[in-house]
Amino acid sequence: MKDLASILDLDLSKGKYVISKHIYGHFAEHLGRCIYNGLWVGEDSPIPNTRGIRNDIVEALKEINIPNLRWPGGCFADNYHWKDGIGPREDRPYMINTDWGHVVENNHFGTHEFMDLCEQLECEPYICGNVGSGTVKEMQEWVEYLTFDGESPMANLRKKNGREKPWSLNFFGIGNENWGCGGLMKVETYVEKYRQYQTYVSNYSGNEIKKIACGPSEADYHWTEVVMRECTGQTPQLENSTHDKPIKSAWEYYRPQLWGLGLHYYVRNRLNYTSATKFNEDLWFEYMQRAVYMEELITNHSKVMDKYDPDKNVALIVDEWGSWYEPEPGTHPRFLYQQNTLRDALIAGINLNIFNNHCDRVKMANIAQLINVLQALILTEGSEMILTPTYHVFEMYKVHQDSTLIPINIETRDYQFGGGSLPIVNASASRDQQGKVHLTLCNLDPHNSEEITCRLDGDKAISSVNARILTAETMNMCNTFEQPEQIKPITFDDIKIQDNLVSFVLPGKSVLAVELEF
Incomplete structure (x- = not known):
């Protein structure tokens, strides 16, 4: 037993940084029952819905002040071709979801449905673009389709599909996990692609996009080093013998835009995935250790970022985090459906406290995932819905959103x-x-x-x-x-x-x- 009580000293005069509400963001991927039979039930469903989106889920998420939602992946993003998900649903082509179970994806939930969901939730969309199997043109046209208010091929296509005015799009990710499922790239390869693709993610009609690069997996500090060096580093000036002052290089004018760098870390044991509900204190302690490890990751990645960005203009975006166990017995092994216990509530609380305390660098985070997948906030079975312990932590912590860190x-x-x-x-x-x-x-x-x-x-x-x-x-x-x-x-x-x-x-x-x- 302890000898002394814990002491917490709070200096109310030293509040300097604001805890961005976007730290409390979420993630919905075309994986298992997150989208279909989760968020999306279709307009003809007996489950109460608005244009196919479940009303009870929208109400529950608005209660926790959901600030942003990341979509369509995840690994799915680098296999997703957005034009397959627009137009009349009966005409949309099917595809195979090669990442998550090789099930058939009918593309009934696409760009219009996602943006409608965000409007119903009154939250910011965070779209992840396809670098792994997509083209520069495909990404450029998606941004134009979403945000251009004028006459153009993509804007006219959007209007033809029923949306006259463009949407507001604040966050756009240039690829996902390109060191893994997004193309098995070396960081040097990805940096070249990032610099190319982001050039064509344009700001149309007054809409300003914050561009987010694929960042490291866990403790891959080399990945962070190279991205920061190649996209934000100081650049030398070119000497010119006929001028008193050196001429600036083209880099000074065309430097890549980088608002955020992603970081992915899951509380899991890769060698031995364990049950979400059947555990004792040894696995409780192990997963508490793994949750607290987030502090070390953020501290060390921030140190690397500080070398190239001492003013902290580039945000660290923890856009995939949460607990990961073996799927529940009797469920599809690639649907990643797991229960959610008090242990997960502690994991959520620990991580959110860490993000809050590093809000000078961490500006956004997205727990994986929203519904029926991994550390979900909501579980559904047919018309029934339950709120998990993780949901309740987000509801308790929502008071920190846009408040000043003490x-x-x-x-x-x-x-x-x-x-x-x-x-x-x-x-x-x-x-x-x-x-x-x-x-x-x-x-x-x-x-x-x-x-x-x-x-x-x-x-x-x-x-x-x-x-x-x-x-x-x-x-x-x-x-x-x-x-x-x-x-x-x-x-x-x-x-x-x-x-x-x-x-x-x-x-x-x-x-x-x-x-x-x-």
Whole structure:
């Protein structure tokens, strides 16, 4: 047992960086039942829908203030040819989804359906373009189709298909995992393609696109180094003997545009995928370790980026993250359908706290995936729908969106198991635009509670406190269609305030959200 309580020091005067709402982004790929029999049921479905999109899912996602949605992949993106997914649905060609089960894809959910979904959700679309098997022209025409407000072949085609005005498109990814399923490229090859393809991703009709490069897998720091060096590095000037000052190179005028660099990391054991629900403390501890490893990855990739971009103009985009287990028994092995337990709630809380604390560099993230795939927020069976523990964490943490990060110094004991150790407390804090302070904490120890004392350095007294907690009796408890509310947030009242000290006991294996007013 510990000798001292954990101490959290919050300096309210040092808030400098804003936690972008886009850190709380999501991801929907043509994989398993994420799109079909998930988001999309078709206009003729008895399940209540708006133009084929499930109403209950839209309502649930709007409740967590979904800020952006990445589509159509993932690996699927580099096999997707967007013109197959426009026009009358009965005329759209079928394709084989070679990445995810070799099932037939009918292309009924395409560009218009996705953009309609984003409008219903009131969120930003994040489209991932095809570099692996696509052409520069194909990508250029897609952007023109989406965003050009005028007379052109692609704009006229869009109008013919029922959309008069262009859409707003803020985020566009130039390929996905091009080191793997997106073409097995070396980084030097990908950089040349990025520089070429991004040139033709144009800004039309006042729409400004933030271009995102395929970044590294996990700890591939060489990939980050080369992309940053070749797309953002300082360039020498050309000497010219007839001029007093050197003439700038063409690079100064045509430097590639790079708003963000992707990073993909999953909490998984590649050599031994394990059950999402059948585990004991050894696998609890292993996956907590793997979740906390995100801190090291972001820190080290940020150091590489700082060499070429000390002003942090290029964002680190963690556009695939989450837990990955073996598929549920009896389901298609390539549909990646898995249950979602209290362990996944802790994994989500840990990662979101890490992203918040690195918001000077991390500007967007996308958990994988939205529905029925990997660490899903929502699971469906026919007309039924359940919210997972991960969904509830996103709902509890939504208060951080576009709030100012408050730096925290944490002194805590270690959670020790099997010769390893981890800090028991993981946390982040922010102040919203109304002046309220929000603190989110995770207790990684599944057995022991932790006494917490928060010391707030500020000149205003705390007037009220509200808190909610997410926990369960067992590590592997989950919501099911028979018992859909076994895990959900409840009010947490046992908090003491004395001057600017806040103290409470944080139960084992829990996620806590605290709101302070002054």
